[in-house]
Amino acid sequence: MDQLCLEAVEAYIHAGLPTDAATALLVEVSGLPHAVNEETDRISEIGRTHGARTIRVAQDEAERALLWKGRKTAFGAIARIKPNYYLHDTVVPRRKLNEVLQEVYRIAQRHDLLVLNVFHAGDGNLHPLLVFDKREPGVMERVLAAGEEIVRVSVAAGGVLSGEHGIGLEKREFMPLMFGPHDLHAQSAMRVAFDPLGIANPFKVLPSPSSCGDAHNIGEDMWV
Template sequence: MKFRKADPLMRDLRRVLPSDRVRVAPLERSIMGRDASIFEGGRAGPVCFPISTEEVQGCVDAARRHGRAVVPRGAGTGLAGGAVPLEEPVVVVATKMNRLLSVDADQRVAWVQPGMINLDLSRALAPYGLHFAPDPSSQQVCSLGGNVGTNAGGPHCLALGVTSAHVLAAEVVLMSGESVVLGDADGWTPGLDLRGAYVGSEGMLGITTAIAVRLTRNPPAVETLLLAFDSVDAAAQTVSAVIADGIVPAAIEMMDKNIIWAVENFVGAGFPTDAAAVVIVEVDGLPGGVAAEADRVAELAVEREGSVRRATDDEERALIWKGRKSAFGAIAQIKPNYYLHDTVVPRTRLAEVMNQVYEIVDEHDLQVMNVFHAGDGNLHPLLLYDAREPGIMERVHAAGSAIIEASLAVGGVLSGEHGIGIEKRDFMPLMFGEADLDAQARLRRAFDPEEMANPGKVLPTGASCAEVNALGKVPEGVWG
């Protein structure tokens, strides 16, 4: 549908925002119709760029008056289609609310606006010797509001937990138009943990307008080890052995042969291209514990015939991490497209499920690369393809489904950090029963009885009326 200036919804939105911040140009709506996932077919309505809580409330009020859904959006880097608008909702974009509002270094809390970029926050905190712990691979471009929406993770969430553990409070505009603070920036307030229920709700309970984040002190000592192995099994077993030994490093990341090659060609991080897998282990904290843990990790790797390289300075450490974080960019050398999966398995089943992933990919005649958060069992198989190849998407989706099923079969879960969005909405009944999904729908209704915020995500069709046996249908065209 075309939006004209005389359109009553547009008229109301332009009473709230100046006309240059309510946009309906086809290009703008087309850009806002997608996120960083493979999903196509999203359709944005008017795209709003508020700069204050009051303006967000005004957008919600206008949408409500015209019976329109609202989709909150951060930087649009989500991988599960959570920010993909369905059926022309009002899209409320946080990118112009990107300021650091306050820092209290003694209390270790900062108030930020939702459009602030994750890495910009940690950069701004550097003079205080503090940082924000969750560091998604997209941290140079993803927004903190989006991190709250997906309960985002990252390599350094192994010891310190994902976003939820680092959000003290969120100021939220509910679909009634009210603004409310969930949680407390001091750390505790009596009552239900509404803050915890809100984080990770994928824009379906309200719109974040400010966030009180918990700040983490920069560690006085850090050791980064690059372990290389002749087999994926030995690498995975070393990961399990480290955890079983009672060490919880700051990060344990694993990369397999194909991705090592691609990264080396791309950024030259000094990864051994003849290895079947490398594992990056980082331990941090006070010097005594760091040295002891780094020594023990090296021993455990050598026992499994791994080779060990320790970063000797910050420059070498940065290069190793550059290799890890450039992985996604490096893939373009091999295939033009990739589909990044995100499941979690118990840490003790890592080697077994990795082998199944290779078998599944072979069966479907595809290529895969693995670069993932091994320490918490969070798999990220990247299925590579060329979208121009006829029939390829069927194979990609079939392999993806098989990987999800293999993960669930060993007691794993659907998503570790990307969220459910549209991507895994219809897989939810594989993990949850009718009563389980009904409970999630109840939470949604308590916040948003009319289901006006980001409809069509996370909960399969019919979850609210206990008709989840038949898988719901994703809108046509969405599975690109």
């Protein structure tokens, strides 16, 4: 969790998180007591080697649960800052995490947006939260533009479009960033083979020349 996220979470759960720290990394280990102690010592050593200011080890189940509550309630805690958020869940190589994160901050700044980062560092799965108030005129255009830039930067760094939330409708137009025409055709052919009538979750994942609304002659002013 980055500093803005730490501030929001700490104001919500009061877990003693370091709100003056640039980031906090939560690491959990499991196994036999001896192995857990060894891994904890090793993790602490690595942290200090790389400049960790403080190493905090949960002393009981209650403290462990409280620390993880901070991570799990982060999305709700940001409502203290702005009522709405928009995120992508791209994955980048772990060696590129810092590079991509710095670019995410620059993208948000260019679009006059606030971004909070809380994500799965272990597998490079980013969750940049662009926070905003949708009542502000023109803000959604800026949010969507920033989101697209984040996706493009992630893919350019050797990453992928999604780590856990899927492609759906939102990311389908980004599929050509990762797959060529032949790849997309092969994926489409496989889909047709299993669903020739196109009734299983239509218009999702693969780029389409029309939308669900177009196919059913629903006016643009109607919500689908």
